[in-house]
Amino acid sequence: MRLTEFLLLLELIIFITIFIPTMVAFITGAPWVPTPTARVKKMLELGEIKPGHKVYDLGCGDGRMVHLAAKLYNADAVGIELSPLVYGWARVRNFFLKSKSKLLLRDFRKLSYKDADVICFYLLPNVLKIIGPKLAQELKPGTKVISYAFAVEGWEPVYTEPKDPAKNLSRILVYEAPTSFPK
Numbered sequence: 073m074r075l076t077e078f079l080l081l082l083e084l085i086i087f088i089t090i091f092i093p094t095m096v097a098f099i100t101g102a103p104w105v106p107t108p109t110a111r112v113k114k115m116l117e118l119g120e121i122k123p124g125h126k127v128y129d130l131g132c133g134d135g136r137m138v139h140l141a142a143k144l145y146n147a148d149a150v151g152i153e154l155s156p157l158v159y160g161w162a163r164v165r166n167f168f169l170k171s172k173s174k175l176l177l178r179d180f181r182k183l184s185y186k187d188a189d190v191i192c193f194y195l196l197p198n199v200l201k202i203i204g205p206k207l208a209q210e211l212k213p214g215t216k217v218i219s220y221a222f223a224v225e226g227w228e229p230v231y232t233e234p235k236d237p238a239k240n241l242s243r244i245l246v247y248e249a250p251t252s253f254p255k
């Protein structure tokens with residue numbers, strides 16, 4: 073194989089494995105905008121996490137939420153990320169932080185959350201419309217769902233942490249299965 077052919081093949085592989093999934097994550101879920109650490113800590117506190125609890129972050133970005141859930145609460149924390157670039161960064165970060173959290177390079181819409189105790193996310197309303205009914209069907213009673221900034225349509229929060237404009241922090245909505253789900 074000549075060098076030009078090799079480079080073309082390499083470009084095609086990069087396009088298929090990195091660029092396309094990154095664009096899908098961007099369009100279908102949300103671009104990677106990290107939750108401020110102070111809000112991550114508050115979300116975990118509101119989750120009332122016990123050691124061994126299964127905690128998911130749907131669209132985990134650099135993995136900060138699941139890293140702190142494992143570190144501060146000894147949770148069995150799993151971050152799911154679709155963009156290979158962001159996922160790669162989360163793996164590097166986890167390696168240097170010696171994090172006990174797990175990271176999956178997957179589309180969170182295609183997994184089951186039946187075993188979840190706490191689910192966190194920072195996602196746009198268009199994807200919350202899809203993930204909301206799925207979670208309402210799957211989650212066991214008592215599972216907490218904690219959303220940064222955006223509400224899940226039709227769900228009733230059990231608690232709302234108000235936004236803090238002075239610190240540029242958005243609100244946090246806490247939901248609980250099945251109390252919060254549409255009747």
Ligand SMILES: C[S@@+](CC[C@H](N)C(=O)[O-])C[C@H]1O[C@@H](n2cnc3c(N)ncnc32)[C@H](O)[C@@H]1O
Binds near residue numbers: 096103129153
């Ligand atoms: C706004 S960021 C939030 C990052 C992280 N949860 C945090 O709080 O710092 C949303 C993340 O969701 C990821 N994402 C979007 N759609 C996804 C999907 N269908 N499956 C997995 N990850 C997805 C994006 O790549 C992005 O990193």
